[in-house]
Amino acid sequence: MDTKPETKLEKNTYHHGDLRSSLVDAASNMLKEGGIDGLSLRKLADKVGVSRTAPYHHFKDKNELLCAIAEGGFSRWQQDATAIFNQHDLSPREKYRQFIQGYIAYAADNPELYDLMFGRTIWKQNTATQSLRDVAYPSFHQQVTMTRQWQQQGLMPAGEDTLRLAQVTWGTIHGIARLLIDGIYADRSHIDEMCDCAVNLFCSEH
Amino acid sequence: MDTKPETKLEKNTYHHGDLRSSLVDAASNMLKEGGIDGLSLRKLADKVGVSRTAPYHHFKDKNELLCAIAEGGFSRWQQDATAIFNQHDLSPREKYRQFIQGYIAYAADNPELYDLMFGRTIWKQNTATQSLRDVAYPSFHQQVTMTRQWQQQGLMPAGEDTLRLAQVTWGTIHGIARLLIDGIYADRSHIDEMCDCAVNLFCSEH
DNA sequence: CCAGCTATCTTGACAGCGTCAACATAAACT
DNA sequence: AGTTTATGTTGACGCTGTCAAGATAGCTGG
Numbered sequence: 001m002d003t004k005p006e007t008k009l010e011k012n013t014y015h016h017g018d019l020r021s022s023l024v025d026a027a028s029n030m031l032k033e034g035g036i037d038g039l040s041l042r043k044l045a046d047k048v049g050v051s052r053t054a055p056y057h058h059f060k061d062k063n064e065l066l067c068a069i070a071e072g073g074f075s076r077w078q079q080d081a082t083a084i085f086n087q088h089d090l091s092p093r094e095k096y097r098q099f100i101q102g103y104i105a106y107a108a109d110n111p112e113l114y115d116l117m118f119g120r121t122i123w124k125q126n127t128a129t130q131s132l133r134d135v136a137y138p139s140f141h142q143q144v145t146m147t148r149q150w151q152q153q154g155l156m157p158a159g160e161d162t163l164r165l166a167q168v169t170w171g172t173i174h175g176i177a178r179l180l181i182d183g184i185y186a187d188r189s190h191i192d193e194m195c196d197c198a199v200n201l202f203c204s205e206h
Numbered sequence: 207m208d209t210k211p212e213t214k215l216e217k218n219t220y221h222h223g224d225l226r227s228s229l230v231d232a233a234s235n236m237l238k239e240g241g242i243d244g245l246s247l248r249k250l251a252d253k254v255g256v257s258r259t260a261p262y263h264h265f266k267d268k269n270e271l272l273c274a275i276a277e278g279g280f281s282r283w284q285q286d287a288t289a290i291f292n293q294h295d296l297s298p299r300e301k302y303r304q305f306i307q308g309y310i311a312y313a314a315d316n317p318e319l320y321d322l323m324f325g326r327t328i329w330k331q332n333t334a335t336q337s338l339r340d341v342a343y344p345s346f347h348q349q350v351t352m353t354r355q356w357q358q359q360g361l362m363p364a365g366e367d368t369l370r371l372a373q374v375t376w377g378t379i380h381g382i383a384r385l386l387i388d389g390i391y392a393d394r395s396h397i398d399e400m401c402d403c404a405v406n407l408f409c410s411e412h
Numbered sequence: 413c414c415a416g417c418t419a420t421c422t423t424g425a426c427a428g429c430g431t432c433a434a435c436a437t438a439a440a441c442t
Numbered sequence: 443a444g445t446t447t448a449t450g451t452t453g454a455c456g457c458t459g460t461c462a463a464g465a466t467a468g469c470t471g472g
Binding site for chain 2: 448449450451452
């Protein structure tokens, strides 16, 4: 035999030692390649070098694995987002522009991951893990919090109900992201112009 | 045997007679029930009363069947849309409000169909049938045409590039529709308020 | 130090899926 | 009437997710 995949610290033991995170890592790559449907638990197990059913000792089913992947996606996006928000010396309007540009860029760079994070596979079926919820819900809620702030800064119309405004503005960037990653708008080259257009519509005159 | 599904005009012949449209009909229902993944060609054939592979004489593969279903979805939406546009005695603003409300209502009433029509299954994989393209592309393009008209009517900002504006406004209603049918915004009860909010953002003062 | 418990990994099996190949039937055309 | 063509059938293959049962190894208590 001896055909096990070698890593630096390969122990080649019966027990893998760190299978769970290895699975999430490899699965994230597989997701990137072939999307949710292209992510096969059997191929995944094969890639990591364990038997078909080994993953089932770390994830109840495919859904739980997907939730784990999505969780990582939310964490990384949260980092990107706070990096944008923490920038100084930027007008609120410019900061908002960068935010939605960064949002769509994240989606465009990780289309399959975005589809997993904000797609129906997890949310429509209502199969989100608790730990995924713990990461995702704050991310959803942040959109409302930020919207309130933007209203207070005079960037967005104060007259509108904050929740509705957040839903519409997030809906917009989500919709643009989806049109992009779903292949309806093929070219990324116009993203910037679209973001500018959205900012013009949503934000009061500079 | 005699277990064939009976219809009024049941001929019980070897040849079905109208299998193709029967398949599309039954498949549309199945889609409504279980979504794209829940639509199984084998169950479908069983439901219609033919053998597993009979559908393959009418559709090259599952994708072609899906395209045929989507085609019907576009036709029906086109009817709804023109009905809205043909209304008289309505201000442009009110007409636009009814349009986006109707759009989202159509999506909410036919979530799985909408997912098929505007989802990645068909467009990302670039597997749309020619006849589907012939129905879908005009529908996409209409959004631009209407946007230009709305700009000329003074409803939407004339300064913005028409194509970008169309992309952003369509992106918005598409995004809201998706958030709704993907189970991220669970309740339909706030649709009207969201539409009002969107109209306020996009359209100049009445 | 060793017995036993538990976590982990294995092979075997099953039902469901889309789809190809080969064959059967009926209708349509020459 | 005879042949082609359209449409239906059964059989088979490889893929999928997942359950059940058995094997191994590491941990924990006596």
